[in-house]
Amino acid sequence: MTAWDQVVELLSSPLMQRALLAAILVGAAAPVVGTFLVQRRMALMGDGIGHVALTGVALGWLVGSWAGLVPQDTLALPGAVVAAVVGSIVIELVRERGRTSGDLALALMFYGGIAGGVLLIKLAGGTNANLISYLFGSISTVSSADLWWTVGLAVLVLTLGVGLRTALFAVSHDEEFARASGLPVRLLSMLVATIAALTVTIAMRVVGLLLVSALMIVPVAIAQLFARSFGRTMMLASVVGVVVSIAGLVLTYWQDIPPGATIVVLAILVYAVTATLQPLLRRPAPPRDPHPDMVDDVLLVDDVTDDGPLSRPAPTA
Amino acid sequence: MSTPVIEATGLGVTLGGQPILDGIDLSVPAGEVLALLGANGSGKSTLVRTLLGVVPRTSGEVRLFGAPLGPSAPWHRIGYVPQRLPAAAGVPATAYEVVSSGLLHGRTLRPPRGHRRRALAALDDVGLGDRAFQRVQEMSGGQQQRVLIARALVRDPDLLVLDEPTSGIDIPTQATFVDTVSRLHDAGTTVVVILHELGPFAPLIDRAVVLRHGRVAHDGAPPRARDEHAGEWHDHTHAHPDPEPPRTGPSLSVEVNP
Numbered sequence: 006m007t008a009w010d011q012v013v014e015l016l017s018s019p020l021m022q023r024a025l026l027a028a029i030l031v032g033a034a035a036p037v038v039g040t041f042l043v044q045r046r047m048a049l050m051g052d053g054i055g056h057v058a059l060t061g062v063a064l065g066w067l068v069g070s071w072a073g074l075v076p077q078d079t080l081a082l083p084g085a086v087v088a089a090v091v092g093s094i095v096i097e098l099v100r101e102r103g104r105t106s107g108d109l110a111l112a113l114m115f116y117g118g119i120a121g122g123v124l125l126i127k128l129a130g131g132t133n134a135n136l137i138s139y140l141f142g143s144i145s146t147v148s149s150a151d152l153w154w155t156v157g158l159a160v161l162v163l164t165l166g167v168g169l170r171t172a173l174f175a176v177s178h179d180e181e182f183a184r185a186s187g188l189p190v191r192l193l194s195m196l197v198a199t200i201a202a203l204t205v206t207i208a209m210r211v212v213g214l215l216l217v218s219a220l221m222i223v224p225v226a227i228a229q230l231f232a233r234s235f236g237r238t239m240m241l242a243s244v245v246g247v248v249v250s251i252a253g254l255v256l257t258y259w260q261d262i263p264p265g266a267t268i269v270v271l272a273i274l275v276y277a278v279t280a281t282l283q284p285l286l287r288r289p290a291p292p293r294d295p296h297p298d299m300v301d302d303v304l305l306v307d308d309v310t311d312d313g314p315l316s317r318p319a320p321t322a
Numbered sequence: 323m324s325t326p327v328i329e330a331t332g333l334g335v336t337l338g339g340q341p342i343l344d345g346i347d348l349s350v351p352a353g354e355v356l357a358l359l360g361a362n363g364s365g366k367s368t369l370v371r372t373l374l375g376v377v378p379r380t381s382g383e384v385r386l387f388g389a390p391l392g393p394s395a396p397w398h399r400i401g402y403v404p405q406r407l408p409a410a411a412g413v414p415a416t417a418y419e420v421v422s423s424g425l426l427h428g429r430t431l432r433p434p435r436g437h438r439r440r441a442l443a444a445l446d447d448v449g450l451g452d453r454a455f456q457r458v459q460e461m462s463g464g465q466q467q468r469v470l471i472a473r474a475l476v477r478d479p480d481l482l483v484l485d486e487p488t489s490g491i492d493i494p495t496q497a498t499f500v501d502t503v504s505r506l507h508d509a510g511t512t513v514v515v516i517l518h519e520l521g522p523f524a525p526l527i528d529r530a531v532v533l534r535h536g537r538v539a540h541d542g543a544p545p546r547a548r549d550e551h552a553g554e555w556h557d558h559t560h561a562h563p564d565p566e567p568p569r570t571g572p573s574l575s576v577e578v579n580p
């Protein structure tokens with residue numbers, strides 16, 4: 006069988022088609038959100054949301070079993086969406102109120118989220134094993150319904166993240182200036198938090214809640230080794246996200262290895278290799294005067310101002 | 323009489339349980355260049371931040387161009403230059419991207435038509451045209467300051483607010499600031515500038531407001547440049563330590579140009 010035949014076989018499996026589509030969308034969307042999170046120094050926010058989402062999964066499961074739904078986990082994804090959005094808004098409110106108490110509050114949410122999930126799943130008549138697929142991903146079990154959720158949410162996240170990138174950049178880069186410009190800072194911060202929550206829930210099926218954050222952050226870490234601008238960082242991170250997601254998934258088609266972990270390990274390997282080679286890969290800057298617009302003679306500010314305005318150097322100096 | 327550009331009455335601000343500003347009344351007419359003076363910690367930055375809605379006020383009223391603070395204020399007419407760029411985050415940003423963010427204000431959440439040309443022109447104006455696509459994180463303090471002016475000027479403001487534009491800044495950048503302010507002043511722009519000492523700005527200043535412990539201690543003609551160092555609000559920035567000023571006599575002495 007030639008390599009081409011193998012590719013054709015891979016692409017003709019409906020299961021693989023669904024998994025690939027989900028992986029591409031999640032791989033593209035997660036780093037877009039991750040770029041804003043890194044800029045806001047909230048790289049761990051995805052992790053926090055992921056932990057809280059586990060409680061949502063279990064809660065959805067519990068409600069499903071009360072309502073006698075079949076299968077029991079019908080409401081797991083909606084439950085995760087609700088818990089993640091609520092959790093992300095709480096995290097954002099904590100951040101807004103200052104950092105000192107925020108650290109502790111976040112830690113409480115991390116642990117509460119996991120413990121709550123484990124407890125609730127037991128109450129729902131399930132076992133911890135039921136949670137494993139959410140914690141570590143189960144892309145091979147993506148159903149058509151899941152896929153539509155993923156497509157819808159990923160398109161929403163990409164549209165908002167890319168369409169409002171200048172405004173989201175503005176509040177993330179300099180919140181004080183954004184306020185002094187009358188921008189709806191709070192609304193935009195909540196928007197970043199909410200699209201982060203939505204991304205966590207769609208990435209849950211691909212890499213699992215415990216590894217969601219890696220897919221949001223590691224491609225950004227790779228991209229900013231090379232990109233000069235915020236826009237380029239976002240674009241490059243998104244491309245890296247798609248490439249490692251496809252590569253990881255395709256590897257698992259031939260090797261019996263877990264796709265979520267494979268994708269994340271691939272991303273980290275790419276980071277390690279590029280970070281090591283980066284000094285060689287980056288175009289060397291042409292040699293030039295690093296301060297071409299500085300006066301070469303040392304001129305002390307006090308020398309000028311102490312003598313009054315008359316001796317002020319001409320502004321063209 | 324036309325509406326004042328800034329109209330604040332009975333402004334009070336409490337931060338961290340401490341009263342920072344108290345009973346501030348300030349009215350700035352159109353076209354004026356107002357210097358805001360005062361010792362370190364007297365509340366100058368807090369005052370301009372409150373006027374622009376960055377810091378919430380505990381009491382009082384603020385009107386900008388006659389409109390109360392809020393979504394309906396004419397944000398496109400206001401340019402703010404903070405003291406410095408916030409500490410660099412992990413993600414790189416170019417000067418062009420930072421200046422472009424100045425084109426957003428109020429409910430304008432996407433850059434308007436022709437934003438690229440406007441951002442590049444604003445960078446050209448501050449002498450950074452050739453560095454537009456350089457990371458701001460890699461620029462010197464003076465260059466970063468100029469990026470911040472370009473970000474404020476890119477929206478063609480009618481009110482420019484500058485927070486200590488000259489402290490710790492290289493001479494060419496100081497010159498850029500003075501140049502910019504005098505050009506804007508000639509064009510009728512209202513300017514509020516926080517200064518440590520009048521320095522090279524002295525010839526441009528129409529009026530000075532001096533804050534002390536969060537209250538207005540003086541409002542009127544700017545202190546005479548030659549005797550500037552005699553003013554009690556003046557903070558020395560020399561290398562030698564400050565002698566403690568005597569706490570006797572009148573609490574304020576202002577010398578006014580004839």
Ligand SMILES: Nc1ncnc2c1ncn2[C@@H]1O[C@H](COP(=O)(O)OP(=O)(O)O)[C@@H](O)[C@H]1O
Pocket residue numbers: 337338340342360361362363364365366367368369
């Ligand atoms: N966010 C804050 N929380 C508590 N105190 C603050 C805050 N911001 C400023 N202050 C205090 O308010 C006072 C005035 O600060 P500021 O307006 O920056 O003074 P200035 O600009 O005149 O040097 C200082 O004593 C400062 O410590």
Ligand SMILES: [Mg+2]
Pocket residue numbers: 366367368405486
């Ligand atoms: Mg200050």
